[in-house]
Amino acid sequence: xxxxxxxxxxxxxxxxxxxxxxxxxxxxxxxxxxxxxxxxxxxxxxxxxxxxxxxxxxxxxxxxxxxxxxxxxxxxxxxxxxxxxxxxxxxxxxxxxxxxxxxxxxxxxx
Amino acid sequence: xxxxxxxxxxxxxxxxxxxxxxxxxxxxxxxxxxxxxxxxxxxxxxxxxxxxxxxxxxxxxxxxxxxxxxxxxxxxxxxxxxxxxxxxxxxxxxxxxxxxxxxxxxxxxxxxxxx
Numbered sequence: 073x074x075x076x077x078x079x080x081x082x083x084x085x086x087x088x089x090x091x092x093x094x095x096x097x098x099x100x101x102x103x104x105x106x107x108x109x110x111x112x113x114x115x116x117x118x119x120x121x122x123x124x125x126x127x128x129x130x131x132x133x134x135x136x137x138x139x140x141x142x143x144x145x146x147x148x149x150x151x152x153x154x155x156x157x158x159x160x161x162x163x164x165x166x167x168x169x170x171x172x173x174x175x176x177x178x179x180x181x182x
Numbered sequence: 183x184x185x186x187x188x189x190x191x192x193x194x195x196x197x198x199x200x201x202x203x204x205x206x207x208x209x210x211x212x213x214x215x216x217x218x219x220x221x222x223x224x225x226x227x228x229x230x231x232x233x234x235x236x237x238x239x240x241x242x243x244x245x246x247x248x249x250x251x252x253x254x255x256x257x258x259x260x261x262x263x264x265x266x267x268x269x270x271x272x273x274x275x276x277x278x279x280x281x282x283x284x285x286x287x288x289x290x291x292x293x294x295x296x297x
Contacts, residue, residue: 074225105284115272115287128284162226164285169214169233169276171285175225 075099078163078174086182090151093177097144097165103127104146105171106138110159121146153181184209186275188288195263196296203258203291205273214276215256216285217247221269229271232256243267268295 075098085091097104106118108131117130121140132138135153140146150157158181164171187206195201207213217229230241237249247258256273273288 103283107285114289115274115285117284117286120284130284166283170228170231171216171276172228173218173226 074172074174076163076165076172076174078161078177080177081175082178082180084180084182085153087153087155089153089181090149091153091179093148093150093161093163093179095146095148095163095165095174097146097163098167098172101165101167101172102144103166104140104144105164105166106132106146106148107162107164108159109162109176110156115162118148150179155181157181184275184277184286186273186286186288188271188273188291190291191289192292192294194294194296197265198262201258201260201263201267201293203271203273203293205256205258205288207254207256207273207275207286209254209275209277211278212249212251213278215247215249216274216276217241217245217256217258218272218274219243219269220272220290226272229258263293263295265295265297268293 077096079094102123104121109115118132119138120128124140135151138148160176162176164173215232218226229245232239232249270290272290274285
């Protein structure tokens with residue numbers, strides 16, 4: 073157990089739908105990062121939050137959004153889902169340098 | 183552009199043989215460097231990391247990596263591979279750009295181990 077918890081582990085949904093992925097960071101870590109792992113793009117940085125505020129954005133689509141709550145857990149919202157959004161979504165947390173990853177949420181869009 | 187290159191998409195070695203996985207990066211300064219391993223259907227496990235100091239770093243599972251500034255490389259090595267090492271290996275770089283932190287990933291090297 074890495075200390076970073078992601079739920080759900082698996083998600084199957086239809087095109088056009090909206091889903092929410094949840095991440096609880098390791099205790100004490102203020103930063104949360106979201107990454108997408110797909111077969112064609114590999115691992116891509118999506119977005120970073122630090123203590124509730126957005127800190128950095130990567131290759132995140134406009135249909136995707138995220139937030140970090142006062143208790144430091146984070147949610148990644150994916151809307152108007154397309155087949156190409158099927159991927160493994162990882163959350164990582166950090167207290168500064170170095171990252172701890174959760175086990176990921178596998179999203180399948182059908 | 184900032185990038186991380188893992189030249190070998192797939193490598194097959196025999197159990198007990200030595201292993202070297204290559205990683206090159208292109209950044210102006212020395213970034214933070216990482217190697218992660220991912221078993222099929224699993225998450226990302228940190229093998230080792232380099233921030234500064236001794237350029238030869240030891241990691242878990244008998245892995246080590248050497249940072250060579252002149253070659254912008256951070257190659258992963260293991261003297262004797264075990265069948266359980268079969269997995270996908272990712273090199274990642276944190277550009278260490280102030281508060282704007284993130285990991286830039288290589289495309290990975292898939293390792294197969296023959297008995």
